[in-house]
Amino acid sequence: MNRQNAIRIAKEHLKKYEGFSSKSPDKNVPYSSVLPINDSAIVYAYPDGKGYSIGWGTYDRLSDGTKVSKGFSINKKRADYELDVKLAKIDKEVFPQLKKVLTDTQYAALLDTSYNAGSGALKYKGLLDAVNTGKDTTNIFPKVAITDSKDGKVLPFLIKRREDAAKLYNGFYDQYYKIKKVVSENKGKIGIGIGLLLISLSLYLYKKK
Numbered sequence: 082m083n084r085q086n087a088i089r090i091a092k093e094h095l096k097k098y099e100g101f102s103s104k105s106p107d108k109n110v111p112y113s114s115v116l117p118i119n120d121s122a123i124v125y126a127y128p129d130g131k132g133y134s135i136g137w138g139t140y141d142r143l144s145d146g147t148k149v150s151k152g153f154s155i156n157k158k159r160a161d162y163e164l165d166v167k168l169a170k171i172d173k174e175v176f177p178q179l180k181k182v183l184t185d186t187q188y189a190a191l192l193d194t195s196y197n198a199g200s201g202a203l204k205y206k207g208l209l210d211a212v213n214t215g216k217d218t219t220n221i222f223p224k225v226a227i228t229d230s231k232d233g234k235v236l237p238f239l240i241k242r243r244e245d246a247a248k249l250y251n252g253f254y255d256q257y258y259k260i261k262k263v264v265s266e267n268k269g270k271i272g273i274g275i276g277l278l279l280i281s282l283s284l285y286l287y288k289k290k
Contacts (some may be wrong), residue, residue: 084176087166090194094249098197098242099138101160103127106152120158126151130230136160138197139167167196174200180213186214190222190250197242198226212239222247 098109100126112118126133133149134140138162141149144166145268155163175188175195185190193211194202203209203259205225211218227239248254 082188083181084172084188087183087188088172088192090185090189090249090254092164092168093127094245094254095193095196096137097245098238101157101288102135104155111214113275115244118157119248120156120161122157123192124160126153126204137164139163154214168192169267171195171200175203178213183212184252186251186254188244192219193246193249194222195227197239202226218250219247221252 089134097114101116101118101122102109102111102270103126104112104124106125112122112124125134129138129140132141133151135149135153135154135155135246136157137160139160143149143155143159143163147153156183171192175257176193178200179188191203194208202225203212208218208221210216211221222243223240225243227243229233
């Protein structure tokens with residue numbers, strides 16, 4: 082297993098659910114997940130369970146101890162930093178608990194769940210035991226840490242997130258993340274290729290006139 086690649090996959094995966102929030106100081110309004118976001122873009126704290134989160138789901142406090150509370154704001158560069166710090170911390174907490182060699186996507190699924198609910202959540206419903214003994218985890222993930230910390234209600238979007246983590250663990254996203262990695266590493270070449278293709282198409286259409 083390549084732990085750094087697993088962390089990269091976990092980061093891409095969790096961003097689908099965390100979102101980059103919030104554009105508004107009054108309620109949770111995430112930025113677009115499609116349009117590029119500038120490093121200087123500002124996000125405000127938003128209500129989350131018993132407290133507040135900010136950026137990519139950084140809850141209660143930043144890594145330097147700064148309290149996340151109503152009206153608090155940071156820019157995207159700081160939010161990205163907090164995401165990296167938290168994932169690195171979770172990696173150090175989770176990896177020593179493993180007794181079985183995992184694939185990159187399997188480990189990424191555990192990191193995503195831990196990022197969202199804490200590394201201790203892996204012990205809920207026997208998930209970690211199933212991982213370490215090679216048992217099927219498909220029906221366990223959707224039962225792990227799926228309630229609101231504020232009132233204990235089951236949250237459907239958390240069930241959906243755990244179901245997605247189970248798919249990630251079982252390898253359904255292997256090819257998807259391999260493609261994402263290739264695209265990420267070759268953005269320049271792909272951009273040039275698209276540019277040349279558009280120029281060729283323009284010339285072709287011009288000659289057809």
